[in-house]
Amino acid sequence: MIQKNKSPAPLIVKDLKVYYPVRRGLFGKLQHVKALDGVSFEIAKGETFGVVGESGCGKSTLALAIAKLVKLTSGQIILDGEDISHYSASQMQPVRKKIQMIFQDPYASLNPRMTVRDIVAEPLIIHNVCKSSKEVDEKVIELLRQVGLDDYHANRYAHQFSGGQRQRIGIARSLALDPILVIADEPVSALDVSIQSQVLNLLSELKKHMHLTYLFIAHDLSVVEHISDRVGVMYLGEFVEVSDRDDLYNRPLHPYTQALLSAIPSIDPEEKKERIILEGNIPSPINAPSGCKFHPRCRHCMPICKELSPKKSVITDKHYVYCHLYTEKDKKE
Amino acid sequence: MTDRKNILEVKNLSTYFFTDNGVVRAVENLSFKLQEGSTLGIVGESGSGKSVTALSIMGLFKGTTGRVVEGEIIFEGKDLLKLSEEERRGIRGKDISMIFQEPMTSLNPVLKIGEQISEAIIEHQNVGKSEAMEQVVQILKDTGLPRVESIVNEYPFQLSGGQRQRVMIAMALVCRPKILIADEPTTALDVTIQAQILDLMRRLKERSGTSIIFITHSLGVVAEMCDEVLVMYCSRAMETGNVKDVFKDPLHPYTRGLMASIPKLGERVEELYTIPGNVPNPRFMPKGCKFAPRCSEAMDICHEEEPPFFDFGGGRTSRCWLCSNGREVK
Numbered sequence: 001m002i003q004k005n006k007s008p009a010p011l012i013v014k015d016l017k018v019y020y021p022v023r024r025g026l027f028g029k030l031q032h033v034k035a036l037d038g039v040s041f042e043i044a045k046g047e048t049f050g051v052v053g054e055s056g057c058g059k060s061t062l063a064l065a066i067a068k069l070v071k072l073t074s075g076q077i078i079l080d081g082e083d084i085s086h087y088s089a090s091q092m093q094p095v096r097k098k099i100q101m102i103f104q105d106p107y108a109s110l111n112p113r114m115t116v117r118d119i120v121a122e123p124l125i126i127h128n129v130c131k132s133s134k135e136v137d138e139k140v141i142e143l144l145r146q147v148g149l150d151d152y153h154a155n156r157y158a159h160q161f162s163g164g165q166r167q168r169i170g171i172a173r174s175l176a177l178d179p180i181l182v183i184a185d186e187p188v189s190a191l192d193v194s195i196q197s198q199v200l201n202l203l204s205e206l207k208k209h210m211h212l213t214y215l216f217i218a219h220d221l222s223v224v225e226h227i228s229d230r231v232g233v234m235y236l237g238e239f240v241e242v243s244d245r246d247d248l249y250n251r252p253l254h255p256y257t258q259a260l261l262s263a264i265p266s267i268d269p270e271e272k273k274e275r276i277i278l279e280g281n282i283p284s285p286i287n288a289p290s291g292c293k294f295h296p297r298c299r300h301c302m303p304i305c306k307e308l309s310p311k312k313s314v315i316t317d318k319h320y321v322y323c324h325l326y327t328e329k330d331k332k333e
Numbered sequence: 334m335t336d337r338k339n340i341l342e343v344k345n346l347s348t349y350f351f352t353d354n355g356v357v358r359a360v361e362n363l364s365f366k367l368q369e370g371s372t373l374g375i376v377g378e379s380g381s382g383k384s385v386t387a388l389s390i391m392g393l394f395k396g397t398t399g400r401v402v403e404g405e406i407i408f409e410g411k412d413l414l415k416l417s418e419e420e421r422r423g424i425r426g427k428d429i430s431m432i433f434q435e436p437m438t439s440l441n442p443v444l445k446i447g448e449q450i451s452e453a454i455i456e457h458q459n460v461g462k463s464e465a466m467e468q469v470v471q472i473l474k475d476t477g478l479p480r481v482e483s484i485v486n487e488y489p490f491q492l493s494g495g496q497r498q499r500v501m502i503a504m505a506l507v508c509r510p511k512i513l514i515a516d517e518p519t520t521a522l523d524v525t526i527q528a529q530i531l532d533l534m535r536r537l538k539e540r541s542g543t544s545i546i547f548i549t550h551s552l553g554v555v556a557e558m559c560d561e562v563l564v565m566y567c568s569r570a571m572e573t574g575n576v577k578d579v580f581k582d583p584l585h586p587y588t589r590g591l592m593a594s595i596p597k598l599g600e601r602v603e604e605l606y607t608i609p610g611n612v613p614n615p616r617f618m619p620k621g622c623k624f625a626p627r628c629s630e631a632m633d634i635c636h637e638e639e640p641p642f643f644d645f646g647g648g649r650t651s652r653c654w655l656c657s658n659g660r661e662v663k
Contacts, residue, residue: 054523162611192378192612193550197594197605204604219523226596226605249599263528264598265553269577277532278525281493 008081010180010213011066012042016075018058018065022286033285035061037237038075043181043230048207048214050228050245052221052260056282058237059217063185066215067099068092080180097127100174104186106166110158116169117154120144123176143172146209148202164195171202175210183215188223200227221264225249230318233257236285236293243319253321255298292324300325340544341367341390341512346404348382348389350397357615359385359399361568366648367512372538372545374559374576376552376591380612382568383548384434387514390546391431392421408512427457430505434517436497440489446473447485450504457508472503477533495526499533506537516548531558552592556580561648564588567613567623570642574649584651587624622654630655 016039019032035058043049053059064070066077068084076085084095100123103109110119120140130136141151147168158166167187174182184203188196204227206212218224224231225245232242233256241254252258259276266273278297283289289296295305304324313326348360360382367373375383388394389401392413406413408429413421430453433439441449450472451465460468466485473481476499489497498518505513515534519527531554538545547558555562555576562579564572564587572585583589593606610627613619619626625635634654642650643659650662 054525164611193552193591194378194594194608195611197596197607198609200596201604201607221524222596222598225598225601246601259525261598263524265527265531265551265557267552267556267580267592267595267597269556269580275528275532277528281495281526282523 007045008078009042009044010080011215012076012078013066014040014076014078016040016062016065016077017073018061018070019073031286034237034288035285036065037288039234039237039239041232041239041242043213043215045213046207046211047229048216048227050224050231051215051217051234052219052224052231053234054219054260054282056236056285057234058285059219059234060185061237062234063101063183063215063217066181067096067101067183094127097123097177098180100177100179100182102167102170102174102182102184102187105190106163106170107190109170110166112158115155115157116144116149116161119158119169120154120172120176123173127177129177139176140172143176146175146206147172162195163191164198167191167199168202171199171206175206175212178210179212181213181215183217185217186219187216189218189220196223203227221260233260236282236288238293239322240294241319241321241323243315243321247316247319251319253315253319253326254294254323255300255325256294292322337368337370339366340369340408341546342405342407343386343390344405344407346386346389346401346406348385348399348401350399352398355616358568360389363404363565363568363570365563365570365573367544367546368561369544370542371560372547372558374555374562375546375548375565376550376555376562377565378550378612380615381565383550383565384516386565387431387516387546387548390514391425391429392418423457426453426510427508428510429512429514430508430510431514431516432498432501432505432518435521436494436501437489437521440497440500442489445486445488446492446500450485450500450507453504453507468507469503472507473500475506475537476500476503477529478503494522495529498522498526498530502530502533502537506541506543509541510543512546513543514546514548517550518547519554520549520551527554534558552580552595564591567618568615569623570650570652571624572651572653574645575647578647578649584645584649584656585624585653586628586630586655590627590629622652 016036018036019034021030022033023030051059051062065072072085076083080098117140120143121136124130124136124139130139140154144153149168188199191199207214216227228245230244231248232239235256241257252261259278262273262276280297291307292305292310295301302324310322310324310327312320312322314320344364346360346363350357350359363386375386377383390406394400401414447466447469450469454460454465454468469485470481478484478496478499519530522530549555559576562576563570566587572579572588583592590608594608596605608627621637621639622635625631632654640652640654642652642662643656644650644662645659
């Protein structure tokens with residue numbers, strides 16, 4: 001779209017849907033959990049696209065779908081100019097090099113029986129990128145240094161490291177193959193405050209040096225604000241608002257984004273901000289509400305919101321929102 | 334500010350775990366006071382001893398190797414540590430109750446919600462089942478749960494995380510405790526649900542006047558909910574004081590580091606401040622100040638000798654040699 005360079009955008013996602021079938025009881029009706037219900041966006045080279053939302057909104061399914069780790073129901077994923085939506089597992093094999101993931105739980109995502117060297121070397125060996133085992137070793141050491149670990153760490157096992165160090169090992173592994181896109185799914189939410197900032201700084205630094213492109217998924221809006229260039233807010237499998245970072249945080253338009261931002265406790269005890277407290281819980285993605293999916297919890301709910309799901313309202317070329325409050329305005333003008 | 338009565342006073346509390354691999358000093362020489370009707374926040378990273386402090390006050394070490402080895406916990410003039418298990422049972426759940434962190438795992442999955450909550454009422458009050466159930470329905474309504482009459486006959490798995498946390502709060506408050514200990518009550522919840530629960534706790538506190546100990550790792554939650562704060566690191570208190578004072582002008586470098594290292598809404602910086610290194614392994618504790626190896630302001634004495642508390646009046650204390658202009662606390 002806006003891409004003027006010769007190289008295509010690292011990632012274009014068009015109307016992506018992932019439904020999980022569920023059947024309640026043996027003879028129950030077949031229903032679907034609509035984990036992703038028509039998601040479209042693209043990420044430009046060198047950009048960090050942040051995705052925020054509460055648990056169950058489909059953030060992690062989005063990560064898995066782009067890495068083709070779940071079956072797509074419909075839609076397109078174009079990675080580096082190549083449409084991978086219908087690729088089989090064997091067709092995906094060479095493509096996997098280009099997408100790497102950093103997982104949420106550094107305690108569960110590293111094999112406890114492997115040394116750090118073997119963990120970081122595994123992608124290099126699978127994809128056969130090094131000529132000799134000596135070259136693999138050299139590359140492993142280089143990667144460990146890049147993420148702030150020492151050479152002697154290579155022979156240790158994951159359990160000998162703290163949470164922050166384990167996350168560094170996971171980052172080293174994800175960078176081993178010079179990926180085009182790094183998907184980070186809640187990479188700092190399992191870490192302590194003082195360690196979280198270390199890992200966030202590392203991710204920004206690596207991005208600068210290695211010209212990485214991130215899809216950064218998190219539930220913490222302040223973390224996403226810090227790291228992202230552009231942000232998408234998800235609710236029940238859909239984006240409700242997508243914008244460049246500054247505009248989204250300075251001028252949140254969707255009532256859900258406004259509520260999320262107002263719910264964050266500030267560390268200034270003197271600050272008294274107006275809090276929008278949302279009633280109720282996220283509805284079940286099996287029986288999502290009609291019309292706008294947010295309407296049962298929305299304080300600006302109008303009759304039309306219950307009937308019709310809102311179309312995309314373009315506010316600026318970088319900021320768009322799915323809400324009837326803004327489509328109404330368009331009509332009047 | 335008027336001086337209020339202390340409802341709870343913890344003096345030189347040390348709690349150790351005697352494991353096969355040696356002694357883990359989970360809480361070391363900890364002292365604090367909880368004023369009647371106020372909320373004290375205990376903040377620190379994982380492993381700093383926050384939860385063990387709560388368990389020490391509750392006396393919940395059965396089945397573990399943990400034991401309070403020293404100190405006093407004075408509640409209404411009595412030292413809880415000198416009471417028999419039976420006497421403590423009479424206080425636990427009635428005068429002092431607790432909300433646990435994970436609403437998913439701390440409710441009994443095979444008991445109906447109504448039965449679980451009425452257990453505490455029947456244990457502590459001389460009432461029958463039907464009267465207890467009336468109280469249960471009332472307290473559940475107070476927590477803002479919908480369709481209470483049917484929820485009392487449901488099991489925990491039928492409720493969402495936020496609803497389960499409301500049930501936990503109802504259970505803790507049903508006997509109108511004088512002290513409520515809330516151990517990370519919103520950590521497992523989403524931000525919008527967290528806002529609901531914090532709002533609920535604030536309203537219930539205003540109505541009942543319960544004193545609260547609020548354990549959390551989130552400085553934002555402390556700023557919002559608490560009057561006083563205690564910052565813990567490596568089993569010790571590092572800084573205490575009124576929340577407004579501590580957040581405006583933190584005395585201890587660790588508190589300053591924590592506050593600087595969290596990303597704040599609206600503040601866009603290239604790089605976040607970081608506290609270098611990791612929390613030390615409890616088996617290889619540094620000799621002097623436990624924070625010295627990570628402290629950017631450490632001096633020679635910090636590596637040699639552990640600092641005492643320096644008192645600045647009004648409950649403001651700091652365990653740091655940089656604060657030695659304050660009055661030393663013996």
